[in-house]
Amino acid sequence: MSFRKYQKVLAIPRVLPATLFMFVAGLPLTIMTLTLSLHVLNEMGRSYFDAGVVATATALGFAVGSPLLGRKIDSHGLRPVVAVSGTISTVAWLGLPLASYPVYVCLAFIAGVFTVPTGSLARQFVASLVPEDQRRPAYSLNMMLMELGFVIAPATGILLITSYSATATIVGIGVWRAISYIVLYKLNWPTRSLDEAAQKIQRVRPKLRTWMSGPLLSAMFVSAAALFVLYGTELALIAVLRSNGEIAFTGYVIAAMSVASITGGFVHGIVRRSWSQARLALAMSLLLLPVALFDQVWWWLMLALLPTNLLCTPTLAAGSEAVAKLAPSDVRGEVMGLHDSAYRIGQTLSAPLVGFAIDSLSPAMGFVAAASGGLVLIGMAALCNLWISTPKTLASKRHRS
Structure with missing residues (x-):
């Protein structure tokens, strides 16, 4: 590397x-x-x-x-x-x-x-x-x-x-x-690109059904899942440190999380092969679940958060790469904008749901809620991909037969 x-x-x-x-x-x-x-x-x-x-x-x-x-x-x-x-x-x-x-x-x-x-x-x-x-x-x-x-x-x-x-x-x-x-x-x-601009002599916007494919919609859901996990993690972190009287150490923990995320992103960019967006998001969510067991001391919590944060930037980068690959050049701006909206939706959903878990159960359960929300959205991405792709597959088989 x-x-x-x-x-x-x-x-x-x-x-x-x-x-x-x-x-x-x-x-x-x-x-x-x-x-x-x-x-x-x-x-x-x-x-x-x-x-x-x-x-x-x-x-x-x-x-x-x-x-x-x-x-x-x-x-x-x-x-x-x-x-x-x-x-x-x-x-x-x-x-x-x-x-x-x-x-x-x-x-x-x-x-x-x-x-x-x-x-x-x-x-x-x-x-x-x-x-x-x-x-x-x-x-x-x-x-x-x-x-x-x-x-x-x-x-x-x-x-x-x-x-x-x-x-x-x-x-x-x-x-x-x-x-x-x-x-x-x-x-x-x-x-x-120059090739895309040369091919597009008459700019006629394609209809939604021609480009909103199962894989593209799935990538949007996984992106929302990633932001749900990330913002839920930050909210749970603040809640745990506040309940322990260690809020002064918030900056140290967030700094360590950011360093881990940047390190993971750097490695993701130079390795020969990397995981898919869905696999990275799934691993990031699963690695967050056991963090709830390390809520006693701030530096235990910091160390426990490092593995999931190593996958933060790689997950976001893989999502951008997947959306760019799936988006036709004629509607790339709109697709990138929808991708941005998916991030916002994941962020917006995370705060009240993770906050409810913190208020109703415990601060540490905020990590479980953040991970669970991510897993639900990743599952919805898989179902959405299957649901949209299956009719096309069956129609293709009927046509060949």
């Missing part, structure tokens, strides 16, 4: 600048919900329920907007979408600090809908710039940077909020994103 696979990918024209730029442009999005919620709590003086409503509105906005903007990119290209949605999103962000609570909720939803999805767009750039046989290290690198972003941005965001205010941080996020849109508009990286 060596760095050679990564070197080959980064040597492809425009891959390195596109990867680094999308990483930097997407950093504020990792603290978007946190900042909006703290503004409601601190500056508005409202309740945690009100903050939760804002978080839900933002998540729904992202879930709706990602496939919608992806579809518009497929139809009209990158620049018109960045120009229109970037303007609306920037106005919404800059208007948030001035709004009353009902308007604030609406603006949070609008900001989510029209925020250009950095993650799905980065994955789309990889699919258009990188040959299929080199995408695994490219997506592994993409996910390693995303994991690094989740380490850097929240700590920086909390520092800015405590040093200044959530209001100032909201304005800063709006300005950061506005600058990102301007740069993205100017650079205008391709969303299709």
